[in-house]
Amino acid sequence: MSKRRPPGGTDVARLAGVSQKTVSRVMNGEPYVSEEVRERVLSAARKLGYRRNTAARALNLGRFHRIGVVSLGSSLFGPSTSLVALERRAREIGYALSVVNTFEGEEGGIMKAVESLLEQGVDGIVLSEPIDEGQVFRIDPDVPVLSLGELPGLDGPRVVITGAAGVGSGLLATEHLLGLGHATVWHVAGPSPWFAARDRTRGWRQALAAAGAPEPPPLEGDWTPASGYRAGRILAANPEVTAVFVANDDMAIGVLRALAEAGRAVPEQVSVVGMDDIPAAGYLSPPLTTIRQDFEAIAAHGLALLVEQIESGAGTAIHDDLPPHLVVRRSTAPPKEST
Known part of the structure; x- marks a missing residue:
């Protein structure tokens, strides 16, 4: 079956009741076309789903x-x-x-x-x-x-x-924490509509599965320090939490604040890894271990x-x-x- 050809300028001209030259003038933004005719041509183009052939131009x-x-x-x-x-x-x-x-x-x-x-x-x-x-x-x-x-x-x-490289980043962060001897790693994920957040979570899961480590329920943030802080308060209240992979450094800042307020020392009681290596990451207290993405x-x-x-x-x-x-x-x- 042959592929249906896309609508062309002649189709727009026929539907709008004007010449092809008029269609060309409207599409190229040229003067000497009345507003009534211009709107008629644009309306016909929208109705037909017409798009100028920019490749030909x-x-x-x-x-x-x-x-x-x-x-x-x-x-x-x-x-x-x-x-x-x-x-x-x-x-x-x-x-x-x-x-x-x-x-x-x-x-x-x-x-x-x-x-x-x-x-x-x-x-x-x-x-x-x-x-x-x-x-x-x-x-x-x-x-x-x-x-x-x-x-x-x-x-x-x-x-x-x-x-x-989101999957690889999640793997790298989680493997680092498991390699230090932590029984498992908790995760503060980015917002689920973001494919990058899903990939980082997938890497975290793959690393846990490969190590035979239990998979705690992830907490979802929205990339902001405030959402990291909210997740951090939940994590700080759980004495089983000893390691956290946070999907970006901004949320990790919020997690660090929540842990500090709860008296959970980093890294003595809880280790934290972020991601992105934002300029502030090396100047936090303590300086943040992170996955560097050279954007x-x-x-x-x-x-x-x-x-x-x-x-x-x-x-x-x-x-x-x-x-x-x-x-x-x-x-x-x-x-x-x-x-």
Whole structure:
């Protein structure tokens, strides 16, 4: 069965009752079109699901030298650091960035952002910190796509995935604590819609299972110190807790505060490992053991792979992660009975 062709400018012109030239003028934002006609054309385009053929425009005009970024609107350390790194690296290699922010709970936000960027005209798309929007994600754009993290359903010959080392990070953190002699490791997870949070939890579970250690019920936070503090109060009240892997450093700060208030000394009574290695991590009391993610290097590496796809026209999918690193500081130690 042949694939149904997408709607074209002639279809829009026919439905709106105008010429193809008028459709072209409206889509290109040219003057000398009345507001009534403009709205009629745009309404017809929306009804048909018409999208300008930006790939054809690029062939006629040359590449746009512009990369679109779908970014979760967030001031969190990881997403914001990645966005700055993407912009810096893009400028260095002669590309501009167009950024569209999405927000948690926005239905179909990623797909809407991708459509918006394609209509603007971009040579490639970056998906930064994708989250689960409660629907099966399918994308088949005319340009290469870089995902900074796993996004189930995203596949194709021009897809680049990097920054998806969450499972390995969870493994590394949990294995460090088990290696110190702790019987098990508790977990303060990130918010479940985030694929990165799910991967870190999966790594934690895999490490416990491999060691034959019992799996305590995880506590879920929202990446903020306040949510870590709430989880930390629950953990502090449980004398069986001797080791905790926290899915990011901000929540780990809250956990440390709650343990201190409860008189549970770190690391003498409870060891804590965070993740991200934010600038403050080495200056906490005690300095925080954490899993370092070099967000700047990950973003720059991923962008280089994406631009290689753009400029070579290659059609090979790439999955290439930079490994995380354990940074051992003074918030972890063997359990008291093992010393």
